[in-house]
Amino acid sequence: MGDAELLQGPLNAVHTEFGATFAPFGGWSMPVSYAGTVAEHNATRTSVGLFDVSHLGKALVKGPGAKDFVNSALTNDLDKVGPGKAQYTLCCVDNGGVLDDIIAYYVSEDEIFLVPNAANTAAVVAKLQAAAPDGITVTNQHREYAVLAVQGPRSAEVVGALGLPTDMEYMAFADAEFEGIPVRVCRTGYTGEHGYELLPPWDRAERVFRALQAQGAELAGLGARDTLRTEMGYPLHGQDLSLDISPLEARVGWAIGWGKDAFWGKDALTAQKSAGVKRTLLGLKAVGRGVLRAHLTVKRGDDVVGETTSGTFSPTLKVGIALALLDSAAGLKPGDRVEVDVRGRSLECEVVRPPFVDVRTK
Template sequence: MPSDDLLRSPLHDRHVALGAKTADFGGWLMPIEYAGGGVVKEHTAVRERAGLFDVSHLGKALVRGPGAAEFVNATLTNDLGRIAPGQAQYTLCCDESGGVVDDLIAYLRADDEVLLVPNAANTAEVVRRLAAAAPEGIEVTGEHRSYGVLAVQGPRADAVLEALGLPIGHEYMSFVDAGWRGSPVVVCRTGYTGERGYELLPRWDAAGELWDALLEAVVAEGGLPAGLGARDTLRTEMGYPLHGHELSLDITPVQARSGWAVGWRKPAFWGRESLLAEREAGASRTLRGLLALERGIPRDGCRVRALPTAEGDGAAAETGADVGVTTSGTFSPTLRQGIALALLDRSVADGDEVVVDVRGRPLRARVVKPPFVEAQAKGQPI
């Protein structure tokens, strides 16, 4: 899509002033990396100190009315009954076949109000499906440009927020309604990097002033503004899924090892019967990690083949047999080697060696269980 047709974050002019390289993310022109930083430096800043991300392209939707939480619980996969108002939850919107329309965060504000944060490209479809299914008295509204979303991630995240007088220290996946310079801001203890961090939802027109103050505090802690390039390398090191790669209409939560985000005992949610049947039968393929054993960087969409073995049965015993495909791949700045996530046949086990076809060049890799690096933040991917 031509850049003139793409939507802009409320911080777009600030990204331009910082010399950001930008690209299309779900119809939004967003920063990949900044001048003077670059993906590796920004990634390292988050792992060791602090980084500030603009993720305002993420969608926002409100479900309001008597029984709103009960309605959301009967549609999305995870069990909202496990959390209380003031807590957030990673969940999935599936179709009836069990395919994933989107993965998102649900902020439980009250029994009659749930704020949802889907991915940018899928927001309209999530809102459409919920609105079509909503009973009388429950309203589903798109709020994409009502809120910005800023993420402060890294070991020094608490110090950054403390410098602005914002609340810190609340439990993982919980949020606080706070104020800053007379404007409301939601502060949630969460993130997409594996590090300690917070995601802040200011009003759209107040996001710029908050960004400026946060960036000053991040830099004072030795950190950097970070683009979506570093966000991708950070989440891949943690094995966190990205919709359109590890989750899609063709990749179910069972295959993606996201069954922990499914309330299996709930009487109803979209895709329930199909997912229960797949879990009972066992998925034909499973999401795993690949750690390169030689120089090379796997990318998404690479064929994965078995190594020849002297004996055995199934795909792993057949010389050069295809056993899967990579869904994401990158250079790990932390490990200094290539890593990938891949959907592999269930005949493949952790510890096996495989060959990744990287543009016609074979790359040996070991099958591992993510994360590739130790998480500093507790909890599941969000």
């Protein structure tokens, strides 16, 4: 896809104004960094970072019984939460593979708002539309709302300075206003830090974005978002979760409501749970110098025991880290050593169970 074909968010001109570098991601032109990925990463861990993630999808499921319909389709159990809460969930296919991972906002029994990944929004909406019973509508609202993530120890201070609510539980949300602009505020994020995701209307997002920056939030791009989420071991769909990597393999089985009567992929996932997975997503931390990337071969001695799915340099730990699918038959556990083939050079790594960074004690 050429640059001319890439979709643009509502704030691309603003990002250009502040000197962002751009790269394609999920079919969108995304700001990668402003002052440098390491600086933006560290600002988020120590103070507060501001991310424009408006490329994320948005979809509305509405009508009598909307909650029950979504609950019969997606993996997690909405009956465990209630109105005003958000929930991490998965849209699976018949073989147990993951079409997408999604945040579901429980607005009411008759209204569920979904935030899928950018590249998968159309597919998720189409699958839900095809299954929706009479009276329930599924609407693609991709360009109706922006998504601004305010993440870090000072995030409540910055969001609160705009008169927006901050005193809420993790995964709770509230609808509010800033200078007459409706904003949905949710205590969620992809960094592991205390943070919020704000959803203003697409065409009024700039005013909110500039107000947050004026309160001292450091602009941060896709590069820092990736290093931050990798340090936490959060999976990225298309790399650590996919149609070929099941929730159980990716260690997100906690997002499955096993007691529900039905959800897409239940039979296959139940069988896999009973049989046990043949590979598991774990972390690798470089012992020596070297940067880990995706799709590198992992060996123990002469035996190939897995492959990396995500990899980066950890600005917090100052070492290379990766997520990797490791063969269950190898019996690897945290503390074991393996070797990763990095461009023909063997890099010794320690197997760890993510997160790599404990944000409570760092």
